[in-house]
Amino acid sequence: MAHIVITSGPTRQYLDPVRYLTNSSSGKMGACLAESALRLGHQVTVVSGPVQVSYPTDACVLSVVTTQEMLEATQRCFAMADGLIGAAAPCDYMPVEIAPQKLSKTGRGLQLALQETPDIVATLGALKRMDQWVVGFALETEDVRFRAIVKMAKKRCDMIVSNSAEAMNSPDNSVEIIKRDGEVVEQATGPKSFVADRILHQIQKHLIEHQP
Numbered sequence: 001m002a003h004i005v006i007t008s009g010p011t012r013q014y015l016d017p018v019r020y021l022t023n024s025s026s027g028k029m030g031a032c033l034a035e036s037a038l039r040l041g042h043q044v045t046v047v048s049g050p051v052q053v054s055y056p057t058d059a060c061v062l063s064v065v066t067t068q069e070m071l072e073a074t075q076r077c078f079a080m081a082d083g084l085i086g087a088a089a090p091c092d093y094m095p096v097e098i099a100p101q102k103l104s105k106t107g108r109g110l111q112l113a114l115q116e117t118p119d120i121v122a123t124l125g126a127l128k129r130m131d132q133w134v135v136g137f138a139l140e141t142e143d144v145r146f147r148a149i150v151k152m153a154k155k156r157c158d159m160i161v162s163n164s165a166e167a168m169n170s171p172d173n174s175v176e177i178i179k180r181d182g183e184v185v186e187q188a189t190g191p192k193s194f195v196a197d198r199i200l201h202q203i204q205k206h207l208i209e210h211q212p
């Protein structure tokens with residue numbers, strides 16, 4: 001049995017007490033991955049941004065809001081885990097300043113100054129021990145496989161799941177599962193629950209049981 005940490009859903013970056021930047025990630029892929037991992041007998045911790053989806057009751061769920069909070073919670077759990085699946089869509093940008101009061105309209109528009117948030121998968125890919133593994137996701141619209149492989153190397157992932165842009169907030173997904181050496185070990189299309197089972201099957205085979 002392995003202890004697997006799964007990041008899931010979007011994050012929010014507040015501009016003021018009531019407005020925030022986010023994206024349309026639903027957390028559905030993370031929930032399906034959690035179910036698949038539990039079915040294989042693994043211990044699962046989900047670190048999730050704000051979502052409507054329900055996670056399996058047997059998973060330990062940590063709720064976070066911002067990308068920084070997701071990084072801190074994931075880092076804490078990963079220290080005691082065997083692997084990480086980065087299925088979240090964390091906000092890549094945050095406002096340089098958060099206004100303490102609601103911003104009022106001035107009739108002159110508003111320029112936002114944004115800075116990059118930390119990259120959770122890349123941070124933990126760089127920190128992982130020899131006995132730990134990290135699986136990332138990639139969503140590209142051109143040179144899809146090549147860019148996924150470049151991303152896997154850059155973020156020091158052991159495997160990457162290249163998925164279609166239609167996956168966001170959809171019940172279905174279409175993925176290529178790519179190993180560290182660039183080999184596409186599986187292409188899977190269908191409901192996210194089916195795709196999650198195939199991803200966990202490949203993780204089990206190549207990263208948990210280390211079969212050639």
Ligand code: C5P
Binds near residue numbers: 120122
């Ligand atoms: O760079 P990009 O966002 O395309 O990479 C996607 C992968 O990186 C996913 O596994 C996603 O969960 C992860 N990611 C992250 N932290 C970020 C941005 C993306 O862990 N701030």
